[in-house]
Amino acid sequence: xxxxxxxxxxxxxxxxxxHICTALxxxxxxxxxxxxxxxxxxxxxxxxxxIEGGRVFERGAVNVSAVEGRLPKSVGGxxxxxxxxxxxxxxxxxxxxxxPFVPAVHCNFRYFECFDEQGVRQDRWFGGGADLTPVYPELxxxxxxxxxxxxxxxxxxxxxxxxxxxxxxxxxxxxHRQETRGVGGVFFDYLRDEPxxxxxxxxxxxxxxALGFLPAYLPIAERQVQREYGEQHKQWQLLRRGxxxxxxxxxxxxxxxxxxxxxxxxxILLSLPPQVVWAYNHxxxxxxxxxxxxxxxxxxxxxxxxxxxx
Amino acid sequence: xxxxxxxxxxxxxxxxxxHICTALxxxxxxxxxxxxxxxxxxxxxxxxxxIEGGRVFERGAVNVSAVEGRLPKSVGGxxxxxxxxxxxxxxxxxxxxxxPFVPAVHCNFRYFECFDEQGVRQDRWFGGGADLTPVYPELxxxxxxxxxxxxxxxxxxxxxxxxxxxxxxxxxxxxHRQETRGVGGVFFDYLRDEPxxxxxxxxxxxxxxALGFLPAYLPIAERQVQREYGEQHKQWQLLRRGxxxxxxxxxxxxxxxxxxxxxxxxxILLSLPPQVVWAYNHxxxxxxxxxxxxxxxxxxxxxxxxxxxx
Numbered sequence: 001x002x003x004x005x006x007x008x009x010x011x012x013x014x015x016x017x018x019h020i021c022t023a024l025x026x027x028x029x030x031x032x033x034x035x036x037x038x039x040x041x042x043x044x045x046x047x048x049x050x051i052e053g054g055r056v057f058e059r060g061a062v063n064v065s066a067v068e069g070r071l072p073k074s075v076g077g078x079x080x081x082x083x084x085x086x087x088x089x090x091x092x093x094x095x096x097x098x099x100p101f102v103p104a105v106h107c108n109f110r111y112f113e114c115f116d117e118q119g120v121r122q123d124r125w126f127g128g129g130a131d132l133t134p135v136y137p138e139l140x141x142x143x144x145x146x147x148x149x150x151x152x153x154x155x156x157x158x159x160x161x162x163x164x165x166x167x168x169x170x171x172x173x174x175x176h177r178q179e180t181r182g183v184g185g186v187f188f189d190y191l192r193d194e195p196x197x198x199x200x201x202x203x204x205x206x207x208x209x210a211l212g213f214l215p216a217y218l219p220i221a222e223r224q225v226q227r228e229y230g231e232q233h234k235q236w237q238l239l240r241r242g243x244x245x246x247x248x249x250x251x252x253x254x255x256x257x258x259x260x261x262x263x264x265x266x267x268i269l270l271s272l273p274p275q276v277v278w279a280y281n282h283x284x285x286x287x288x289x290x291x292x293x294x295x296x297x298x299x300x301x302x303x304x305x306x307x308x309x310x
Numbered sequence: 311x312x313x314x315x316x317x318x319x320x321x322x323x324x325x326x327x328x329h330i331c332t333a334l335x336x337x338x339x340x341x342x343x344x345x346x347x348x349x350x351x352x353x354x355x356x357x358x359x360x361i362e363g364g365r366v367f368e369r370g371a372v373n374v375s376a377v378e379g380r381l382p383k384s385v386g387g388x389x390x391x392x393x394x395x396x397x398x399x400x401x402x403x404x405x406x407x408x409x410p411f412v413p414a415v416h417c418n419f420r421y422f423e424c425f426d427e428q429g430v431r432q433d434r435w436f437g438g439g440a441d442l443t444p445v446y447p448e449l450x451x452x453x454x455x456x457x458x459x460x461x462x463x464x465x466x467x468x469x470x471x472x473x474x475x476x477x478x479x480x481x482x483x484x485x486h487r488q489e490t491r492g493v494g495g496v497f498f499d500y501l502r503d504e505p506x507x508x509x510x511x512x513x514x515x516x517x518x519x520a521l522g523f524l525p526a527y528l529p530i531a532e533r534q535v536q537r538e539y540g541e542q543h544k545q546w547q548l549l550r551r552g553x554x555x556x557x558x559x560x561x562x563x564x565x566x567x568x569x570x571x572x573x574x575x576x577x578i579l580l581s582l583p584p585q586v587v588w589a590y591n592h593x594x595x596x597x598x599x600x601x602x603x604x605x606x607x608x609x610x611x612x613x614x615x616x617x618x619x620x
Contacts, residue, residue, distance in 0.1 A: 029599070036591070050590050059590070133334070176575040242582070248557035250569075265486045266591045274589070278582040280360050280369070281346070 004203045006087065006286035009111045010066050013091045014047075016109070016210055017064045019255075020093065021049055023214055024062070027221060028054040033062070038264050043068035048267045050103070052274070056102065056225050060095040061270035067130030069261050072112065084122065089111040091210070094271040095217075101227040103141065104244065106271065107215050108254060109210040113202070126206040127189035130213050131168055132220075133182030135240040136233070136289060137296045139305070141220045142183045146302045149186045152212030156205040157197070164188045164209075174247055179297035181247045185216075217246035236290050239282055241273035248272060314513045316397065319421045320376050323401045326419070326520055327374045328585045330403065333524055334372070337531060338364040343372070344537040348574050362584070366412065366535050367489065370405040372578035379449075379549070379571050394432065397423040401520070404581040405527075410547035411537040413444035413451065413492070414554065415527050416581065419520040419565060435562045436516040437499035440523050441478055442530075443492030445550040446543070446599060449615070452493045456612045459496045462522030465499035467507070472517075474498045479609030484557055489607035490596055491557045495526075508536040548601050549592055551583035558582060 064087035090110030107130035115302025150161040168187035185295035240282025258268035284290030341364025356375030376399035400420030417440035460471040474496035482491040503509035568578035594600035
């Protein structure tokens with residue numbers, strides 16, 4: 001059943017949280033998730049699940065929340081929503097692996113409702129996305145991640161992957177570094193009931209994308225975690241995590257939305273890496289494995305590219 | 311001589327950079343500063359000086375820049391400045407010590423000019439400040455830092471310290487943590503030629519404050535660096551540096567101004583700590599040395615407080 005109404009959507013997100021956590025614990029093989037329930041100051045709450053110090057995951061968080069409040073400016077979109085009461089629910093996930101060969105990954109699937117002062121719903125929409133952040137990328141992995149999401153999206157709305165992929169590259173961009181945060185994936189927002197895309201279609205698209213996350217990521221992690229790494233690889237991962245922290249703190253709208261609406265700080269900032277290094281003016285040696293990363297951070301057309309173009 | 315005109319101010323900042331770096335190298339006793347000259351894309355440039363891996367300083371930066379460009383929105387202040395051409399010069403310093411007992415410190419002394427389309431100067435002002443960020447604070451140190459700056463400021467304009475101290479606490483505040491970044495100091499902006507405060511007075515106040523930085527900080531570092539520390543102390547320092555990175559990336563207007571005006575990213579982000587740890591929901595044990603820090607992060611009246619009140 002495709003979740004279309006608020007209660008169905010919240011149920012689906014909770015099931016998805018359970019499903020994802022079960023799969024990640026199985027992959028990790030050592031650590032478990034701790035669960036923290038919390039309440040939001042203006043209504044609702046959530047459950048934060050954190051896995052730390054595992055075989056695979058240095059830290060991972062899979063959070064579900066369903067909260068009510070008033071919209072701050074940072075939500076963006078349509079100006080006439082500002083100051084309206086809202087309902088927002090979502091699942092957000094960030095995984096920071098131990099092994100530098102295993103990419104970090106993020107996904108978020110959310111649903112918003114806006115109300116006027118009389119409590120009449122004025123608007124509702126789906127948003128979300130998934131994106132991959134390797135520090136030693138392999139084209140095969142990047143293509144697997146994108147192809148899986150492409151099949152999920154285009155299977156519901158042909159052409160949607162291409163749009164969402166472009167939006168992902170645009171959103172996860174560090175202007176001061178002139179590079180994308182990682183190798184992208186899909187990103188979308190404001191999926192509304194509108195001419196050409198009825199509510200059922202939008203819900204189906206969102207649902208397919210959310211279910212596409214695990215098959216897009218798991219095979220990559222399973223394969224890469226077998227690789228042995230040294231201190232040099234770890235150091236590169238810690239340096240690159242600096243860029244991740246820069247993006248999340250300085251640019252990410254989700255982080256700002258959470259902090260500005262008085263969300264639970266410890267849950268919101270779980271997206272930050274467990275350990276980070278900032279070095280002054282670090283440049284990887286030309287031709288090194290580390291130097292290869294730059295080629296991957298320019299929002300390329302992964303599904304139409306070959307190894308030779310690298 | 312009090313620097314009052316653009317060229318005098320730039321000269322003073324360069325001398326101050328030299329003076330501060332000489333004192334810091336002497337204190338460190340092992341490391342030296344490397345110098346990087348750079349050009350700004352829209353005119354001017356600067357010199358970044360970095361000390362790394364020393365006996366005292368894990369990393370420190372003392373930068374001077376003098377650049378021209380067009381004002382972005384983030385400068386704030388008066389709306390009619392937006393889009394105007396500007397000249398900005400400043401010294402900015404951030405020190406991240408190795409020893410967790412030595413406080414991190416930041417200061418910035420800057421001067422702005424705004425021009426209309428015909429190149430006629432419309433406005434000019436001084437700004438700046440200095441603030442201390444200990445992770446194992448001692449009241450005696452905090453009082454020394456504040457008293458030194460108080461004497462510098464009030465010696466020129468009586469009552470200015472109290473205003474600047476309050477502005478510092480307000481500016482260096484992390485709303486999502488409900489705490490100040492450190493124990494404050496002074497912070498001021500838009501010191502203009504205005505009724506009651508002529509340009510000479512403002513320049514003298516700014517100059518006195520800039521010269522107050524070293525005597526405010528050096529004795530603290532010299533004393534605290536003698537203390538022995540262990541892994542637990544270092545870990546607490548790395549955790550607290552997470553808050554420092556949160557402030558600088560998510561809230562600091564100086565960082566935003568630099569990044570939005572196309573400043574040199576590597577110089578701007580030198581304010582970030584060299585190593586950082588983020589832990590989920592970390593709470594120091596009640597009664598521990600780490601737990602004492604919270605009392606110091608509420609913008610207290612340091613010069614009117616006694617040990618007994620802790």
